[in-house]
Amino acid sequence: MKQRLITGIVAGAVFLWLCLLGGWPYQLLLTAMALIGFYEFVKMTGLPAMGGTALLGYASVLCFMIPRDLLGSSEWLSWEQGIWLLLLVFLLVTVFSKNKQDIKITALLFTGIVYIGMGFSYMGIARGAEDGHGVFWTFLLLCCIWGSDAGAYFVGKSFGRNKLWPAISPNKTVEGALGGVVISVVISALFAILGPDLLTLGEALLIGLACAVLGQLGDLVQSAYKRVYGIKDSGSLLPGHGGILDRCDSWIIVFPFVHIVMLMPYY
Template identity: 80%
Template sequence: MKQRLITGIVAGALFLGLCLLGGWWYHLLLTAMALIGYYEFVKMTGAPSLSGSAVFGYAGVLFFMLPWDLLGMTAPFSLERGIWLILLVFLLITVFTKNKMDIRSTAMLFTGIVYIGMGFSYMALTRASGDGYGLMWTFLLLSCIWGSDAGAYFVGRRFGKNKLWPAISPNKTVEGAVGGVIISMVISVIFAIIVPDLLTVGRALLIGLSCACLGQLGDLVQSAYKRVYGIKDSGSLLPGHGGILDRCDSWIIVFPFVHIVMLMPYY
């Protein structure tokens, strides 16, 4: 517990400090987290972490994370075209390696690129929001996610009786999940009260609901695939907490979702 607390304080202070600074500092941090997260994903699947396919995967993650605006450049092609080109290369890998890297392995590596690369890229996009309030939007989403996690944990411990999804995560309860949703929505409404010109109560409620539901589903997604591979943690970078993916599983689902369904009013 002591090790977990110390790691949480140090890692949290570093993350929040660079988030406050924004710009290159925060973007470089997110890029490093994305690459480490992809390394954890590759290692978990059993693929060699420095094979040609994995190295191309790291390059794919970097494609998502390149800060074209900060570089004063325009991306050479759209996100949609980039995803298709990455997919094409992985399909061709199965041919050129004569199935030493078969479709199942390359499909997993491709999934990891989109899952992790897009997740962290939308975190960067949120902080760099063109309306000048990127820090507020980032803190709103993170606060809702963290509030949902805390609410689910404490409400579940106190009132939890009905298992939410025992086949995937035996400790989660329906009562805890509902508690997390309520806490997240309360937090989002508080933000709406603080900045009413930027965020209506109605939109805040939808954002809070999305952060809680998608955040908890993001956690279940990682629990599901870790069970497939028979591992407890995705990595060991953060003593007492596991790896990057263990800590960011909710973030990399929530941030893209609220943008894609246009719950974020500013871009």
């Protein structure tokens, strides 16, 4: 517990400090986290972490993490065009490798690239919001996610009776999940009160609900994936916490979702 607490405080302080700095320091941190996350993803599958197809995957994740706004350049491909071209490349890997990398492996790696690359990329997009309030939006989402996690844990531990999804995560309860939703919505409402010119109460409630529901689903996605491969943690980078994907599984689902469905008011 002591090790877990120390790791959490140090890692959290570094992350928040770089987030407040923004710009290249924060973008480089997110890029490093994305690459490590993809490394953990590849390792979990049992594939060579530095094999040819995996190296192509790292390069693809880097493409997602290129900060167009910081470089002062416009996007020369839309998200849809970029993802389709990436899909084409990975389909062709099966052809040029003469099925040494079969379609199941390439499809799995493609999934990991989009899952991780887009997840961390949208964290950078939130911080670099065009309205100049990127810290507000980033902290709104993170605080809602963290509040949901804490609420689900403590409410579930105190009042949990009904299992939420025992086949995937036996410790999660329905009561805990509902507690997480309530805490997340309360936090988002507080942000609306603190920033009434940025966020209406109605917008805040929708964002808080989305953070709680999608955040918990993101956690279940990672739990399901690890259960398939019979592992407890995605990595060991953070002592007492596991790997990057263990800590950021909710983040990389929530950040893309709230942007793609246009819940963020600065769009």
